Amino acid sequence: MSTLEIKDLHVSIDTEQGTKEILKGVSLTIRTGETHAIMGPNGSGKSTLASTIAGHPRYNVTSGTITLDGEDVLAMSVDERARAGLFLAMQYPVEVPGVSMTNFLRTAKTAIDGEAPKLRTWTKDVKAAMAQLRIDADFTQRNVNEGFSGGEKKRVEILQLELFKPKFAILDETDSGLDVDALKVVSEGVNRAHAEGKMGTLLITHYTRILRYIKPEFVHVFVDGQVVEEGGPELADRLEEEGYDRYATGAGAATIAAASAAAQA
């Protein structure tokens, strides 16, 4: 049983206009076996949370903590976080020219496990996982993500999820840009990994569509860098019907209030 705990997290980025705060005090606890969905409109900070957990250098944590079973995640480098058991399925997987998938997968698996996988079982595992995700066998010869379609890139992210067996998977809008078939294939992959019972999942999404295939126990609604509402799966159903409009008004009102307060000061 593992616990990923995020406490009062504040994150900012440097822009040309100066420092901009994106996460304004986020707290969240995920345990092994749980699936949490984070939903929210564009620009609400969902992806920032994902990238911050993974350690992307663009995001500065100004206060708050992230711990994995009590260990300080923020003190770890990007690769240490991955080896500690955190996996980020990226929204925009990067093409890495010159590095073959085979080489990449084996190198990463070796780094994460601390020892090289046994070649025979490993090759078999990769093949089987690829077949289940309906990825062509010749992808192993190609360079990482190079020339892959959007859907192929997402499937390859889930392939890694299944092969690397992390403690916590953070799926950053893995559903965006997928057609229904691909969405099903990808969701099945996540469910398979989850069903092994050793993983907690943080599913970040803009749409409720993927929640038809992956069932979260907890739903958190993100608006303007904060969790504005939390609940069970029923909250997702409500969002599907009503959208994010009712939060937008609130956030807008808050912004206006803050602005007028600033003007008076």
Next chain:
Amino acid sequence: MTDITTEKARIGAPSAKPFINGFTEEGESLSPLNARESKAPLAGEAVKRHSHGGGVGIPDSSRAGRLTSYKLADFKPLTGMEEDWRFTPLKRLRGLHTEVLNGTAPSVSVTAPDSVTVETVGREDRRIGSAAIPEDRVSANAWENFTEATVITVPAEVQVDGEVSVLLTGQGTAASAQHVVIVAERFSKSVVVLDHQGTAVVAENVEILVEDGAQLTVISLQEWNDDAVHASSQQVKLGRDAKFKHIVVSLGGDLVRVTPSARFTAPGAEVELFGLYFADAGQHLEQRLFVDHAVANCKSNVLYKGALQGRNAHTVWVGDVLIRKEAEGTDTYEANRNLVLTDGARADSVPNLEIETGLIAGAGHASATGRFDDQHLFYLMARGIPEEVARRLVVRGFLNEIIQQIKVPAIEERLTAAVERELAATNH
């Protein structure tokens, strides 16, 4: 206005006749030797005619206007302002451009199958000058000073199993001159490896003749010691339907400058020019190539890739491709990619494409110099791969595109190991 004139010159606009025969604005471009040897495209006519085109107030604006001569005296002393020397730190040439090159040349040891003829010949051998003519002062200096040449001949219709291995071992820092001639007779097929090692200060001319229907690969490896200085002009002349593949790999040496030139003399021929270089702190690795499409229906493909790391690591790549008026149906592409791994390194990259006819199959050029990409690094590290391993994966992948062109397993392995060593170097 300058731009317009330059453009005109590049497209090969009709130009004025010279006031004095043999003279252009650039000076005397026809030595007596040049005039005697005056047969296109090695020298003479082509040079003469086009040099006027290049001389519209802009010396060297067309590659066709470049002076070529077997006589050192025809080349003015270098100032460093010349177009083809502007990136080279002349002080570090250690006299290759100023001294009499009478030092001991690197020793030559050739391992070749019996079917291949290897000879050591004097200056008067008829094959000297059959494929090359110096295009710069250092090359002319080497030409004037070499005492003997190694001639490797692959006889007609012979397909050589395995490669011809030429080991050139430096004999110290006295400035010297080297001359190698490779002749691939008609319909032969072979691979020749020039393996430069040790410490040398040497100017070298490599003449390569690929006769009708022959297929030749020449791999030039520069794995010199850190103090070596090497200027190598490697010129190839291709017959009808000849195929030539050239792979230049520069890893070691203080200053290495390789200038390959490919000249087509009959239709149907193809050249592939590949290069790989990896510059460490303080190293200057320069490559300037020239593809002269002087006849119709020939193909050329150029790809050079370089990595740089450390303070004052400097690489230069200049790719001149000239499609002359006669060269209809030409298909050409050239590209250079550089990967800058650390601060303090500098990569210069200049692709020049001159097109004098519109009736071509294709012509393209590309150049990109990028830093080691933080996005690549993040992606790999987010999968648990430590930074150093990630960096190595990417560079190895980047350079592997060239290494895999070599197709001699022993050399591929050796170079892969050499690249690993470069990456492990602690100067970044």
